[in-house]
Amino acid sequence: MRKYLATYVRNFDYPLFFTYVFMCLFGLVMIYSASMMVAIVYEDASPDYFYKKQLFNLVVAGLAFLVGAFFPYKHYSNKKLMVVLLGIMLVLLFWVWNFGVGEDSTGSQSWINVFNITTFQPSEFAKLFIILYFAGAFYNKSRNNSIEELQPNNIIYPIIVWIGVIFCVANETDLGAVGIISGIAFAVVAASGIRFRIFMKFFAVLGGFGAAIIGFLMLVKGDEILTPNRLGRFKAFLNPFEYESGSGHQVINGYIAIGSGGLDGVGLGQSIQKLGYLPEPQTDFIMAIIAEELGILGVIIVLGGLGFIILKALLIAINTKDPLARMIAAGIASWIAIQTFINLGGLSGLIPLTGVTLPFISYGGTSIILLSLAMGILINVSMYVKLEKRKL
Template identity: 65%
Template structure:
């Protein structure tokens, strides 16, 4: 054990770890700044959301340590895959029949854990899809002695699990999570090393069945394309035409960004957080960062996220282990695509989806699962560096 830890820390990815810590701490500061007025208007202490996120980070630290020290190769173990699937099934069943949040957010996406906290299964589903698809493809590749030869009918069971998750999350009307889970699945296939023609078959299977599932969700949940959600598409052309309705949040986000300019108003000096932007500590926290810290604050966040994404992609493209490649690539694409959805929604390029800005926005489940994913990525990086040293 002593030798393992000595080897581990000698190959530990300190730049990746430091970037993760700095983003979490920066996010904590900005949550405090952006949520003070929200908490006061709710007749709560000014540091209410800050204190809750601080508690969330303590749990996230435990999840990170587990991911960092648990060898990633075990995620291809059949027993572990079955255990993860059982947890996923329980969470999806629970949120489908006993989920909360419909009245507040329009999505029945949370599970109330004995009134102590809310857990969002769709966040776990993102990491589960990465680990389950990667582990299943890897096991099949080992059995056949070449992952390149895996065919769609060889892993029909994992594909069916993915479709079931997509359907269940769609029934929650969490459209942002549906998009992320779909992109994650395709990224795993791309990083798997499957031959081009076979990859095309997989893409066709995923596309056809994914479209059928989404169509079924739209038919069953006829309130998904309601006036509020349709309004998110209408505002893309000119949100100022809908400033009193569906464009309200985007317009006030623009005002915050414009007021910040290059230098910003100063930490804690935002005007838009004073009741103009609803719950700015969640998906619109970047608007407050831009208003208070200007281009400097925005650059810190984007540079930090870009480093994590590029580091994950570099590991995925240079490692010789297919399992490491799929998991590292899946995590990198997940973080990058979720950040893109958040920032493009804020800027009016893409419809608002309500997804959090990774490591920055307020949200217990988000920071918990992302921290676990970062621990796994660092574990992969450690093995990657160890293998490189052995070969040199």
């Protein structure tokens, strides 16, 4: 054990770790600043209500990080562990499908009420689950057959699992999570090493099943998916100023916040838009408050930190010879990258709003805990890559 710890400390990825810690703490500060008005007016609580809740979330996230960092990533290819993860995923999705809670305005039913103390969002777990399950399944197949020659019918079980997860998440009408989970699956498959021709076949299979799932759900519960709120977001995407008093309100006030910040910002804690103009500023629109209060510098800090983590994960994937390590690192990189794009794309008007949080920065317990677990796993993979280089 002592030898393992010594090796671990010597090969620990300190730049990646400190960037992760800094992003979490920076997000905590901005959550406190962005949420004060919301806490007082809507929660009838003290100004630090959301700050304290996120601080508790970070403590739990820290424990999750340690578990991911010290648990050898090689075990994620263990078939028994994969069955356990699959069982947990199915139970969570079944539970939220039948007993989930959500928001009437959006029609989304994406959370599990945990003893009336807190809520848990299974779709966040699904993102990490798809990375580990797909990576483990492809890795196990490559032990018996060349991974380059794998056909879609050789990995039918991961395809079935992906279809089941996408169906359940889509049934919650959490369309943002559907996009992220689909992107993660494609990234892991692309990083597996299969030939491009086979990859395109795999892409066509998943795309076909995905289209069938969406078509079926639109047929049986189209009214629940295309709620007035969600349709309004699409209309506001085309021209938010035409719906200034309705669905375009959040986007326009986000623009105002960004424009008000300018180069140097109005000062930490001095945002005007968080005073009731911008709904839920501590979640998916927290970047607008960062831009308003800290200006371009705040935006650069966030984009620089997220960009470093994504780039570092991709470099880990590129530099390792182990296909399991490569797929896990590429999957985590794609998760953070896709979720960041969807969040900032909705904020800037590049894509319709989906309510997706900004990784490590936005308020949200399930998100920060699962992302921290993923970062711990990435640190563990990084350690292996360093050991791999030392042996050369």
